[in-house]
Amino acid sequence: MCPSRTRPLYDGRCYNVGDSMGHQLVRMVALLRRVADARMAAHGLTDAQWKPLWLLDSGRCATPIELAREMEIDAGAVTRMLDRLETKGLLVRTRSDTDRRVVQLALTEAGRAAAAQVPMVLAEVNNDILRGFSAQEHQQLRHFLERLQANGEAMQSATATATTPAPGIPDTP
Template identity: 40%
Template sequence: MSQHHEDTFLPVQRISFALSKARHLLTADMDVELAGTGVSTSHIGALLLLYVDLARTSAGLSRALGVDAGFVTRLVDRLEQQGLVRRDRNRPDRRVVNLTLTEAGRDLAAQIAEIAPTVLNRRLCSFTPLEFATLCGLLHKLLDE
């Protein structure tokens, strides 16, 4: 017997569609603002996490971004090729590879930290403070944080 029926599935489908569409709109807006920097929205999470020191390794980025290790490896490879990130072996435990931003990476991350709020504010400007707080609370609840 099927667990999904039209009357229960469609509202969930609409929520999934709305979340996906919101993400795509924000991604498109951010990509426009990042044009000419050499990075896309898939890079900014890693750059900002490294910039504010919330992650120091690929495993840390993987956990924080909620993506698999293979994605992070490819992402760090690209950022390293662009001269934005450096990999360094940890001295006490050489199995651990620390990630650090280069000077160019720090400069770009600082620029992104200024751009991102502007992009988000354009999309969220019609929200009241209470609506914004409610949205944040509901998203955290959805993410089980």
């Protein structure tokens, strides 16, 4: 028998994935991604095209390594993605003048034009998903999400600290 819903909010003895906040968030993100991808297709953009173009255009990324980190994909996948974008004439890669190991990415005029469509589509998707929400409810939702993110980052930091071996102590037996 499950105890009443007091602290803690979840109990492993009667944990139901359908009631899980994490599961609901994952499903929500997947839904938003599907809707955004369908609407981006109307502009001739696939998921593997609009995300890197937008990240480059917004200044969040300027190198393949930054794209890999931001998109949470491996270097090989980034290289293949950049090959396709370069073939389509949406970006160019150049070696850094100061460090030849670093590749700089820049959008072409066509890439900038394609990237300009992305925030319009994303704003439309967000507005549609928030239909019926008041401005106050939207702010409250954002506040809750920020608190969840802060809690998650604290958990991640604590986990990283707990798994880091103390100085002078080997991490393997």
